[in-house]
Amino acid sequence: MKKEEDLEKNINPDAVGDGIHSIQKVIEPPKHASRPIVKYILIAVSALFLLVMLVIPLIVALVNALGDGWAAYKEAVLDEYTLKALALTLLATVSAVLVNTVFGMFAAYLLSKFYFRGRQALATLIDIPFSISPVIAGLVFILTFGNIGWMGDFLKAHDIKIVFAVPGVILATIFVTFPFVFRELFPVMNAQGNDEEEAAALMGAGGFTIFRRITFPHIKWALLYGVILCTARAMGEFGAVSVISGHLRGKTNTLPLHVEILYNEFNTTAAFAASSILVILAALVLIARNIVEWKRK
Amino acid sequence: MEQQIVKVKNKKGVRVIPGFGLSMGVTLAMLGCLVLIPLASIFISASQLKPGEFLDVVTSRQVVSGYAVSLSCAFFAALINAAFGIVLAWVLVRYDFPGKRLMDGLIELPFALPTAVAGISLTYLYSDQGWIGSIFAKIGVDIAYTRIGITIAMVFVGIPFVVRAVQPVLEKLDRQYEEAALMLGANKLYTFFRVILPELFPALLAGFGLAFARGIGEYGSVVFIAGNIPYKTQIAPLLIMTKLEQYKYADATAIALVLLVISFLLMFLINSIQIYMQRFSKA
Amino acid sequence: MYVEMKHINKTFDGFQASRDVSFGVEKGHLAALLGPSGSGKTTILRMIAGLDRPDEGDILIDGKRVNDLPGSKRGIGFVFQNYALFRYMTVADNIAFGLEVQKKRKGEIKSRVEELLELISMKDLGKRFPHQLSGGQRQRVAFARALAPNPQLLLLDEPFAAIDAKVRRELRTWLREMIGRVGVTSIFVTHDQEEAMEVADQVILTNLGRVEQVGTPEEICLSPQTDFVREFIDAKRFEALMGIEKEEA
Numbered sequence: 056m057k058k059e060e061d062l063e064k065n066i067n068p069d070a071v072g073d074g075i076h077s078i079q080k081v082i083e084p085p086k087h088a089s090r091p092i093v094k095y096i097l098i099a100v101s102a103l104f105l106l107v108m109l110v111i112p113l114i115v116a117l118v119n120a121l122g123d124g125w126a127a128y129k130e131a132v133l134d135e136y137t138l139k140a141l142a143l144t145l146l147a148t149v150s151a152v153l154v155n156t157v158f159g160m161f162a163a164y165l166l167s168k169f170y171f172r173g174r175q176a177l178a179t180l181i182d183i184p185f186s187i188s189p190v191i192a193g194l195v196f197i198l199t200f201g202n203i204g205w206m207g208d209f210l211k212a213h214d215i216k217i218v219f220a221v222p223g224v225i226l227a228t229i230f231v232t233f234p235f236v237f238r239e240l241f242p243v244m245n246a247q248g249n250d251e252e253e254a255a256a257l258m259g260a261g262g263f264t265i266f267r268r269i270t271f272p273h274i275k276w277a278l279l280y281g282v283i284l285c286t287a288r289a290m291g292e293f294g295a296v297s298v299i300s301g302h303l304r305g306k307t308n309t310l311p312l313h314v315e316i317l318y319n320e321f322n323t324t325a326a327f328a329a330s331s332i333l334v335i336l337a338a339l340v341l342i343a344r345n346i347v348e349w350k351r352k
Numbered sequence: 353m354e355q356q357i358v359k360v361k362n363k364k365g366v367r368v369i370p371g372f373g374l375s376m377g378v379t380l381a382m383l384g385c386l387v388l389i390p391l392a393s394i395f396i397s398a399s400q401l402k403p404g405e406f407l408d409v410v411t412s413r414q415v416v417s418g419y420a421v422s423l424s425c426a427f428f429a430a431l432i433n434a435a436f437g438i439v440l441a442w443v444l445v446r447y448d449f450p451g452k453r454l455m456d457g458l459i460e461l462p463f464a465l466p467t468a469v470a471g472i473s474l475t476y477l478y479s480d481q482g483w484i485g486s487i488f489a490k491i492g493v494d495i496a497y498t499r500i501g502i503t504i505a506m507v508f509v510g511i512p513f514v515v516r517a518v519q520p521v522l523e524k525l526d527r528q529y530e531e532a533a534l535m536l537g538a539n540k541l542y543t544f545f546r547v548i549l550p551e552l553f554p555a556l557l558a559g560f561g562l563a564f565a566r567g568i569g570e571y572g573s574v575v576f577i578a579g580n581i582p583y584k585t586q587i588a589p590l591l592i593m594t595k596l597e598q599y600k601y602a603d604a605t606a607i608a609l610v611l612l613v614i615s616f617l618l619m620f621l622i623n624s625i626q627i628y629m630q631r632f633s634k635a
Numbered sequence: 636m637y638v639e640m641k642h643i644n645k646t647f648d649g650f651q652a653s654r655d656v657s658f659g660v661e662k663g664h665l666a667a668l669l670g671p672s673g674s675g676k677t678t679i680l681r682m683i684a685g686l687d688r689p690d691e692g693d694i695l696i697d698g699k700r701v702n703d704l705p706g707s708k709r710g711i712g713f714v715f716q717n718y719a720l721f722r723y724m725t726v727a728d729n730i731a732f733g734l735e736v737q738k739k740r741k742g743e744i745k746s747r748v749e750e751l752l753e754l755i756s757m758k759d760l761g762k763r764f765p766h767q768l769s770g771g772q773r774q775r776v777a778f779a780r781a782l783a784p785n786p787q788l789l790l791l792d793e794p795f796a797a798i799d800a801k802v803r804r805e806l807r808t809w810l811r812e813m814i815g816r817v818g819v820t821s822i823f824v825t826h827d828q829e830e831a832m833e834v835a836d837q838v839i840l841t842n843l844g845r846v847e848q849v850g851t852p853e854e855i856c857l858s859p860q861t862d863f864v865r866e867f868i869d870a871k872r873f874e875a876l877m878g879i880e881k882e883e884a
């Protein structure tokens with residue numbers, strides 16, 4: 056006979072102190088293992104889906120990286136161009152994280168602590184890079200700073216190179232990760248309300264003191280979480296950087312672009328070896344993410 | 353996009369908290385320089401195109417088929433993700449089992465794994481030599497370099513959007529709705545489709561929309577497995593890329609503009625539906 | 636006895652919610668499960684409904700042991716504390732839900748829904764959605780939805796908790812009258828003694844998972860059997876209440 060599962064117990068949550076001897080006791084829902092067949096089928100479907108869609112591709116990358124043995128792997132990883140690409144990836148990632156953290160804190164403070172016209176519109180504008188194809192994100196910088204761009208002549212006259220150069224790679228990375236920190240900070244700051252800040256302001260505290268002493272302690276985990284997400288996306292960015300980099304080996308190639316070049320040269324082992332660096336970085340990010348999420352709770 | 357702005361109490365324009373001017377200034381300056389001004393370039397460039405030219409580009413057979421491939425594959429991928437995303441969210445919220453935390457952490461893998469790595473791994477896996485591709489090759493189904501492959505890559509990048517949208521809503525869902533349906537004699541399946549699914553629908557739609565939008569714009573993980581066969585597996589972002597490599601900036605801009613408009617319309621539509629659905633939540 | 640609880644014990648993760656609970660409710664009666672919060676009254680209601688299972692003891696409905704019968708097969712209508720109206724269905728669809736599940740004919744469903752809408756005086760509001768109703772109207776819809784499949788027993792969990800104090804009294808009288816008219820055996824949970832005394836034929840007073848006393852409101856007020864009952868029943872308030880009722884009569 057089927058017994059309906061996991062039915063939640065709920066003892067009169069609203070009635071506190073309305074009678075004598077009132078006891079407050081939180082009661083966990085009982086975990087009945089009812090209809091186990093449905094449960095196990097659903098878990099199996101989920102596990103299979105994740106296995107085929109996520110885990111096996113990951114294993115493929117690692118297995119292929121070591122496909123030609125350890126020595127070949129080491130050689131591919133320690134290759135001059137691979138290391139240069141890694142350095143550029145790290146530079147772009149760190150820049151993006153710094154810029155977007157500064158932006159995220161100011162913007163979240165602005166939108167959560169003050170009321171003004173166009174607040175909602177501003178929030179929507181900040182989200183734009185999320186819904187744009189990375190290829191288009193790269194394109195807009197070419198149309199701005201490239202030879203045909205409206206700032207092209209100015210840049211040429213002053214001998215500044217952005218497109219097909221390192222600044223372009225950094226700008227494109229910043230663009231695609233722009234809302235990441237903001238989106239983690241904003242809900243937390245918004246939920247926190249303004250009372251504490253207002254109290255501090257009435258006692259004469261200045262803006263930076265208020266932020267450092269009052270606001271920041273509430274958001275530090277959210278900030279770290281946003282930084283982690285931003286890092287993950289920044290170091291893996293491909294489309295936008297691909298458009299703007301010009302694929303100059305040793306100069307404007309980031310690690311993901313280097314992977315593409317190696318792959319297109321049919322140098323599969325080297326491509327997967329270079330990928331494995333990114334996989335390891337991604338794994339570290341995932342672990343950090345889970346630790347932070349666990350700490351937040 | 354699901355985030356809702358709660359009205360701040362202080363509406364009268366009296367600002368007690370300092371820092372408004374500075375944070376407004378920094379926010380607008382950074383947003384303007386890094387996002388809005390570059391983005392405006394695409395509209396400036398597009399405005400320099402003659403309407404005839406523009407139409408010629410975006411209605412050419414190759415470009416139309418590019419849009420068709422991107423939109424159809426992204427749509428199917430988002431549908432698949434909606435189905436599996438609900439199952440995954442359900443399993444993660446409602447059941448306890450060993451390895452649950454690992455499963456929960458794995459969902460985020462497509463966010464963390466660089467798209468190019470995902471792209472070459474998927475291609476390798478689903479090519480007719482690969483572990484999975486070779487099985488399907490035996491029954492005469494090619495996956496890599498077909499639209500099936502593109503769809504699979506889009507499923508890969510889109511799955512976290514749906515799971516992470518549905519999961520918190522399912523966690524907060526009041527069990528009374530289910531109990532009420534069960535007391536009225538409905539079985540679990542009927543209860544799920546008539547009672548639980550409508551409750552999850554706004555979140556599911558948000559996740560679907562994000563996965564769909566991501567699929568349309570996705571480049572890195574799709575480009576390898578797509579194989580770039582004109583009229584068959586050329587996706588729209590790849591067309592932009594190709595035009596750029598040929599220094600046809602005007603063509604690239606035109607294609608990008610249409611793609612941009614499609615994305616914005618999609619987001620607008622989904623936002624509107626969500627705002628409409630919010631009316632029901634007062635009860 | 637229509638409903639009988641015999642020596643029921645129930646523990647949730649080490650917390651004993653029911654201790655040797657026994658009582659009965661006569662057919663056609665309206666009984667109140669009264670007690671302070673945490674006294675285990677909601678647990679009792681949920682066990683009768685089949686939403687929770689007792690660890691020990693028997694639950695009898697109409698003389699049959701129903702412990703192993705799922706709630707939906709016990710002929711019970713349940714009104715939830717927050718009504719749990721389906722937000723994305725109209726009032727009429729909410730009421731029709733239990734009938735549709737039974738695969739009743741369309742015409743039959745329609746006439747039954749209309750009949751119930753009339754009963755709760757909401758004839759013209761069938762096409763509205765729950766969010767377009769007042770608290771009192773929502774409660775009436777929840778009542779009609781529970782009654783639609785013709786249950787033999789109606790269970791109500793804190794039916795007035797979510798309602799404005801002003802309307803509460805009015806609604807109490809209304810519910811009392813409706814239950815009388817339909818003639819369905821009913822049990823409702825409340826922590827408000829005034830509510831229990833005013834509405835119920837029979838009061839089951841619970842505390843710390845135990846049944847302290849079962850009796851008519853008068854019996855409980857006039858001859859409380861334990862210290863707890865004496866303390867819990869505010870005699871003065873009861874007298875005042877009776878006084879008012881006498882004046883009205």
